[in-house]
Amino acid sequence: MKKILGLIAGVVVFMHIAVPQQIATGTQGPVNRANGLWDGRQDAKLVVGGYGQIDYNQTITSGEFQNGKLDVHRFVLLFGYQFTDKLQLVSEIEFEHVKEVFVEQAFLNYRINTGFNLRGGLLLIPMGIINEYHEPPTYNGVERPNVDKYIVPTTWREIGAGVSGTILSASLKYQAYIVNGFKGYGPTAQFNGKNGLRGGRQKGAESIISSPNFSFKLDYFGITGLNIGLAGYFGESQSTLYNGLSKDDQPGTTRADSSVIGSSMVGLDLRYDKSGLQLKGQLIYNSISNSPEYNEFSGSDLGSAMLGYYVEAGYNIFKHVNTKFEKLVPFLRYEKYNTHHAVSENLTMNEAFERSDLTAGLGFWFTEGAVVKADYQWFLNGADQRAQQLNLGIGFMF
């Protein structure tokens, strides 16, 4: 080894003597290529990672037996490949409930510099916290918050392209993408009152497009321990009814127009982590246009506005305990979400869609990538229906 190092060293010295002008001007020359041999960054081109969660969910009902559910809820493999210093592939393949396979992300990223990247492919829509940061060791509770299921339809991803970057001097991260939207209709209505837009996610699987959507997020991280995010998502849903329609066909166009809705979603999120105290909060509002026409045409019961928020507090007890383990965090989360926050005149508001959840739990992190969780949830809705559930789970990421 010493001999090899000596030889390389000799070559470098020789090059310096041979091409002195390159030292003076600092231009990239053979010297830097030789130094590349010392540069570990050029070796690791393929990156493999992953995450997953295995859950036990037990509904608790007084006076009734209930089956529990044991599920490999998700197991995700991440593959990244660094083609060049600037060009990178990021991909995640997900197995959900063992037997369903999805591609969760797959995009090419071209880094012009840290502050400016171009990317295209199957992208996660940046809205709220969980849609982008959904590895189980990054959140409290066995299950993801329900606001991130019914209001933000996590895991929400569509094919698109755009720009992103982190401006370190301003402690600001930005993302802006043109993406495909939800499929609202085809062959039948995909949106409804209970699940909102969730059923319309196309996930990049032979997705159809009739109108592109716009998505952006800004994150500010200039105050220690605090992250504030502001996200927006705007556009119309997609419909199969436009396909093959003559541009002169007025009734056909009117009919197709009735099968789409417009969505203007804004989200504010906050994460604070300091001295063992963990606070999280998120507020999402989605204003939906054309819902009366959509409901009348399709027979659905979609609301004209949806609202959801949650607040969560946790505390890392191990902050003050000398242990080789990472964290022990008891936490409490309160969520409120209503997919019928507002409805159009011709629709009756369904009070059961106004839901609130209280979750109390504990997480034990062996290390940053491996956690055991336990929590108890109380569900209540506007129609005064109640339910309770016990959850136990393990989560990991690497």
Place this chain on the structure above:
Amino acid sequence: MRTYLSIHKTGLLLILTLAISFAANATHPEKLINKAEKLAFKNFKDTEIIKEPIYISPSEYYKEKTDTVFRLKQKDGELMGYLVLSSAMGRFEEFDFMIVYNADLTMTVLNILVYRSEFGYQVSTRGWLKQFLDNPVGTAYTYGQNIDAISGATFSGKSLTDNLNRLNIMISSYTE
């Protein structure tokens, strides 16, 4: 440089040449070194500073191949401190940072210069990096204990903490 002291003069000359060659073109691009230099010099305000590459062989004093080290001097030769450029691994991607040590080896500047990954950029928050500054030489840092954990940047935060512990040992053993 301890291990080279026994080598005779011509060898020493060759090694010195080598040292300058490596340090000047070390693993960090010149543009980045210039940026770090500017930030380092700013720290000394009106004093005119000269930076001079130091060769520490990899494997010596916990030196990693991704470290670039400079001595900072006044024109009259008075030692003012050290400038170190280094890289640490986040969850999937490396990031580059710089340190300025005073002559008494307290860390006075710590900056993230390039952060490549989409995640974990919170390590660049000045308020968080401040925890490492102006502490007595030899302070050992433990992420999550005497260094606050940072939300969203666990991998990068840990990795930076480990690297700073390592670099503190490197610089203090080098100057012993």
